[in-house]
Amino acid sequence: MPTIVIDGEPYDVDGDKNLLETCLQLDKDLPYFCWHPAMGSVGSCRQCAVTQYQDENDERGRMVMSCMTPITDGMIVSLKDEATQEFRDSCIETVMTNHPHDCPVCEEGGECHLQDMTNMSGHTQRVYQGPKRTHRNQDLGPFINHEMNRCIACYRCVRYYQDYVGDTDLQAQGSGAKVFFGRHKDGALESEFSGNLVEVCPTGVFTDKTFSKHFVRKWDLQSAPSVCMHCAIGCNTSPGERNGTLRRIVNRYNGDVNGYFLCDRGRFGYDFVNDQRRLAEPLVQQGDSLDSTDRDDALAQYANLSADCEVIGIGSPRASLEANFALQQLVGEDNFYSGLASSEQALHQTSLTVLESTSALIASLRQVEQADAVLVLGEDILNTAPRLALAVKQATKNLGLNMAADARIPSWQAAAVKNLAQNQRSPLFMLTPAATRMDSIAQSCHNDVPANLARLGMAIANAIDGGAPGVNDLDDQEKELVAVIAETLKGASKPLVISGSGCFDVAVVQAAANISRALAAENDKAAIHLVLPEVNSLGLAMLCSKKPEADLNAAMKRTVDQVNGQAAVVVLENDLYRRAGKGLVDDFFDAAQSVVVIDSFHNDTTARAQLALPAATFAESEGTMVSSEARAQRYFAVHNTEGYVASSWKWLAELNKSVSWTHLDQLTAACANSSPLLAGITLAAPDREFRLNDQKVARQSHRYSGRGSATAHISVNETRVAQDDESALAFSMEGRQSNLPPALQPGIWSPGWNSNEAINKFQDEIGGHLKGGDPGIRLLDKATAGTQSGWFDSIPQKSMPGSQGYRLVPLHHIFGSEEFSSGSNAIAQRSPKPYAALCAADASALEVDQQGWLKVELNSGQWTLSVAVDDSLPRGVLGLPSGLTGLGGLQGAAYGGSASISKTQSPVIASDQTSGGGE
Amino acid sequence: METPLTQNIGPGKAPPNLAQYQANGGYEGLRNALNVSPEAAMDVVKESNLSGRGGAGFPTGLKWSFVPSGENSPTPKYLVANGDEMEPGTFKDRLLVEGDPHQLIEGMIISAYAIGASVGFIFLRCEYVLAAERCEKAIAECLENNLLGKDILGSGFDFELYVHGSAGRYICGEETALINSLEGRRANPRAKPPFPQVSGLWGKPTVVNNVETLCNVPHILRNGAEWYQNLGIGADSGTKLYGASGRVKTPGTWELPLGVPVRDLIEKHGGGMQDGYKMKGFLPGGGSTDFLTGEHLDLPMNYESIGKAGSRMGTGQLIIMDDQVCPVGMVLNLIQFFAQESCGWCTPCRDGLPQIQHLLEKLERGEGSWEELETLAEFPRFLGPGNTFCALAPGAVEPLQSALKYFKDDFDNHIKQKCCPYG
């Protein structure tokens, strides 16, 4: 370990870091702009200058940019040397000549790295009196604002957008002091990760447009540690609330999961919480309508409805473990059903079995980023698990980093690494039903129907390990692809297989499992990641693993066949019309004596309820979710519920006369005790009793505006703050603000560091794990030898699309396919309209083009859809978007089957869509 | 006096075609090089003491020796001739490329052979359209005659050569920005290390040499290192294209032994000042070098002594300021150019130069103040070497810094008289 001297003090430091990182890691305050912990150094802003001395006798020293200076043993530097201090001051002064100084109206204010660095470097007096350059701002779509006059030309945005993410429609344009950062013309940014610009940009150029719509000063936000609800990756978030409205989401660093970045669905999908369709009060059926009532009446109604009959509980992958468990306890294990259609239940149970018994590592996103060869089998990760896709993009850069290491270029020398590697990447193979936006960085891509992809996967496993079942009838092209992929994965030091449920095909998941098993036999670094669709899909699968056959179809069948008219059905946070065909669900509800729904929104299912209980969303409740890497994570209420709205688990606890759960912790513990799989979940975060020096953790910053001031013109009466009995957090600015356990950290702040850049102070090393451990607890990992699985040996028949009608494949959309976020305005603006995709040859055979319309008939319904020509689809394959609101009635179950399609006229009336919601 | 570089160049003279070029000893240097090993060819250049004519005077042979060689070294390797030549007051490379393109091409083939490069680019200032045409024509002749392409003259050595026109930025002359620009990226410089010799164009070993530097190489290989050393005066080797612009009687560019006294350039070759004008100061090597004055006239024009005097030899092309030119106005003119040409990558240059420009404009209009003059005087240090990402900014402030030293009265008078004293 090299030793260096900083301002006279010796330190033992990590030789792989640059001098700036080293200083920050040593908790020193040194200003910077262009360096970013995830993107390395380029030396452009000159803000991080320090003085380096040749030896003890050197008194003048020489100015160096700390971010561009490697550590050498014995080096002597000064951060306090007057000359460089003065230089850092001048640098800020210079960069500020064109800055509008509009802090009072700037949405970055209070969380602004430029403000912080200006203070830190000591520049206070403006000397320049000349004109400022001005720019024209652009409309960049519904997500982010553009106010270019605030730009300090640190180049972070374009480096993030182009180098880190790999998108191209944000560019530096022009030169000199006129350099402009924007698109070639107005329009929505194409990237799925554009929202991170809001945090990457150290100034107020890029700010959150959804936040602007209900803006408050950032220090007036109340925040809590939370988890993203919009896919199964489980990115950690910090939502902000004021006056009962959820205002925004920002990233909450987790060194194992999301690191510094979220996807746009996760960042901008929150507004559904504030939606008009929220259930605000309990509703009771009176004749044909649902009328509001109060809590006590609602509880009495439930007692009536459930008296003297079987109570059937329908769980949900979008509800917490605790809520599902509470329902299971209410109705009894025999009466609890997962709320997933059989086909999806089978998929999720298979994924769970694979993860439980895998001999490979279950890759966290950090491990994904370290992979040096990646196979994606079947899953359109950019749309089903976006943050995972961003991690895979980083994995493809490992070849470049290795080349750089060989050339003795440090990994943080971002531009030099990029210049050396050019377009050379670590291998990525994309085997998916249709082309994806990841394909451009893949070594090779192949599009086919899921069954055929599964066959390729099985063959790859067999080529790696002859013990795995083989596939006989591959064509030459497929054989070659299999050989290349098998060789590459075998030769890699950290091979990774990614698959998931996105194809709605169990064989695809099984094939991925076989490959990872084959790899793991020879390589203990081989890893697997299985994508699941919803935030708690894996948690629900764990809860249901003892009775995997208890799925939604079983519940429906039992109700209709056996207990017809004799059962009360309790549906937990689940719109069953998104899970199964309309006819089936209608029959189910018709057969039930009564339907009780606990949910946050009005939807087709609540419309069928005799009793609907208003549930808190994630923003007002707490619970545990299990992510696709089997990480149990706790989320906490950002603010208190209002009126009769209550957490689902609370409703369920109240309905249950045989238990006395008064706190979430009791439920969590009971749930943990119910299954060895879930035993760890109590450790996901400290419990409600946790105190630091007898204090709770404050959700509000110490800069929070006084409670009374917001309404002082009406009344100076100060109401008592809401009490939080469920966690160690307080709805208050009183309480601990520092040295918090990471799982309880509401937001990031450190003296002098008001923006998210403060994160440097909380990590064990720059870009490393959080001090105190990254939040969450892994419930599964590489299985011990005895419990590892065997080979999956059922190999699907070769599928010949076109032979019996069109084969359906799902096409996923980051914006539109997921239920919660589609209810947020900004996301809805970016989601596609329902369409039917097919290749050009099929389109011309049907005599339709991009402007044409098709009638699509399935068992579960029929739709008139506009044509989208996608030439990556094989002949005879029909791609239909998954989960779009306009395609109600089309569920995962349909995707295994086939459709008949024919040319039709453009629809005139919406009722052409015979089934489901419609637009 | 031998003038190898300009032997085929003269006023009104068309550039020699291949036959004419060869008739005057052309491609003999190449044949000599191909007869020996690449290492031996490089050694001749090392021994000759040829130093880079792009401005910094870095020894060319030494620069080449940093290129990794041997079986396992990265390929392909690249050679780039830097003909961006946007330095104010400088037009020597243009003369060489337009006047004798085969000389440059021969120099490039030999240099490529020495460093093991298989592809070369002639990077030309965008306005140098005629030069580009003439290069293309000469390259075509070479291709027809096995002087370029595969197995050159039966030696087994392959070399392809392309002409690339710049999109027109001063920064494209900076070798790493040039490389970015060749790759189709923004012309921002790259950090060194890694040096281009190790990781340059498309991440491969690359040597960027000035056009004039490369034009020396054929003659060194043809006549030997010792001959070359003897061309210069004293310790200096070779000849150099010197020039003078401003109000001298016969402005121009001349090939002279390296190390001629400054006085010769102005008085002998430039014909002295025009009647009625006196020399007040001069920029010795282009717009990005410090002013020198009458007291420096007897210095030899070489890298060392001009450097010791507090300036740089740069391109060796004098810009002469006479007594009827306002130094503030002249510095402002240069600063305007550099502020516009700043690539915009680093803070002191990008946002500092426009401030300097603003202050000088006010001063020149007679609206300046003493405080502003003080502020102005702080900038050269702020934009000094090491403080900025590349050498553009330190060069840009050199005229200002030296003008404040030698012509401070002129700055003061703008404030005192509240107008430009030169009218």
Ligand SMILES: Cc1cc2nc3c(=O)[nH]c(=O)nc-3n(C[C@H](O)[C@H](O)[C@H](O)COP(=O)(O)O)c2cc1C
């Ligand atoms: C702003 C700037 C502009 C430059 N412009 C040129 C140029 O136009 N031509 C040139 O040969 N060198 C130019 N240089 C120098 C080159 O970076 C490089 O040092 C030179 O091409 C090396 O050639 P040499 O070793 O043959 O001298 C410039 C340098 C800077 C910093």
Ligand code: SF4
């Ligand atoms: S827009 Fe923001 S991130 Fe981009 S260069 Fe300007 S200040 Fe930096």
Ligand code: SF4
């Ligand atoms: S990747 Fe998934 S969990 Fe992460 S921010 Fe996006 S939607 Fe949320």
Ligand code: SF4
């Ligand atoms: S000094 Fe900085 S801004 Fe100026 S040209 Fe060089 S890199 Fe660009």
Ligand code: FES
């Ligand atoms: S942070 Fe070091 S130069 Fe920008």
